[in-house]
Amino acid sequence: MELTSNFKLALTIGAIILAIILKVFISTFLKKRYKKKGLDKRYLVNNIKNAINLMLIVLLFFFWSTELQRFALSIAAFVVAIVIATKEIIQCFIGFIYLSTSAPFRIGDWVQVNDNCGEVSEIDWAKVTLLEVDIHTYSYTGKTIYLPNSLLMLQSIRNLNFMRRYVNHSFAIVRESTNAVPINLISELKQKAITYCSSFKDVAERYNALIENRLDVAIAGPEPSIKISTTDIGHVKITFSLFCPTEDAIEIEQKLTTDFFVLWNNYS
Numbered sequence: 001m002e003l004t005s006n007f008k009l010a011l012t013i014g015a016i017i018l019a020i021i022l023k024v025f026i027s028t029f030l031k032k033r034y035k036k037k038g039l040d041k042r043y044l045v046n047n048i049k050n051a052i053n054l055m056l057i058v059l060l061f062f063f064w065s066t067e068l069q070r071f072a073l074s075i076a077a078f079v080v081a082i083v084i085a086t087k088e089i090i091q092c093f094i095g096f097i098y099l100s101t102s103a104p105f106r107i108g109d110w111v112q113v114n115d116n117c118g119e120v121s122e123i124d125w126a127k128v129t130l131l132e133v134d135i136h137t138y139s140y141t142g143k144t145i146y147l148p149n150s151l152l153m154l155q156s157i158r159n160l161n162f163m164r165r166y167v168n169h170s171f172a173i174v175r176e177s178t179n180a181v182p183i184n185l186i187s188e189l190k191q192k193a194i195t196y197c198s199s200f201k202d203v204a205e206r207y208n209a210l211i212e213n214r215l216d217v218a219i220a221g222p223e224p225s226i227k228i229s230t231t232d233i234g235h236v237k238i239t240f241s242l243f244c245p246t247e248d249a250i251e252i253e254q255k256l257t258t259d260f261f262v263l264w265n266n267y268s
Helices: 005-036 042-063 065-074 076-085 087-102 149-154 183-215 246-267
Strands: 110-113 116-123 127-134 139-148 157-159 166-175 225-230 236-245
Touching (some): 005 042, 042 065, 087 139, 087 149, 116 139, 166 183, 166 246, 183 225, 183 236, 236 246
Antiparallel strands (some): 116 127, 127 139, 166 236, 225 236
16 A cells, blocks of 8 residues: 555654664763773764664655655656766765775774874764864864765875874974084983883883784884984984874973973083
């Protein structure tokens, strides 16, 4: 028996309301449950939401299949225009399939696309949502970035997930050349860098080895290094490289910067 339009409309509204309630309830329940255990299960919540959305679309298509067929026939003359108008939507959906099958990242990973860097908080059929991270300070900015899936098919994606725990942090200090001999600073500065990194030395060595094994490449670290060079106008440039916990990188940078100026003044 064919359903009436009013009945279909009522079922459609009911299905949409039910889907919203289910997503809110499941999301709240899982977040509370796993938060108590200290686990990050945002990817599970995201997958369940996408599954509910897919079931809702299939159900609505089943309800309105007859009307959709009639509608498709009635706009046959405008097919080209419709394809052009919905090109971005189609590309976003194809991009979602691409991200789901190739899995270049998952919920909770740090990624960089062009100049946009952030933690992946949600993935749906239209976009990827990032919580912006300042790549220089490794801290959240409080801003949210929305990237259409179509963009991710055309741009390179950098997965920075290893940087969430440890990072190869490099920074440089430039000083105008004086009578001081910069080479005399290196041994003292390096000893201070080793001292600041001693509390996590064992963990850093293991994590460094883990990254190298997974990527099958050699990376800098875990020993801190200091290099002397000059700028194009002859100023002295001291470059520090540290393999350290991401959350401690800026603090250690500030300590070494302070030590550098104190020692520089002592040698001047």
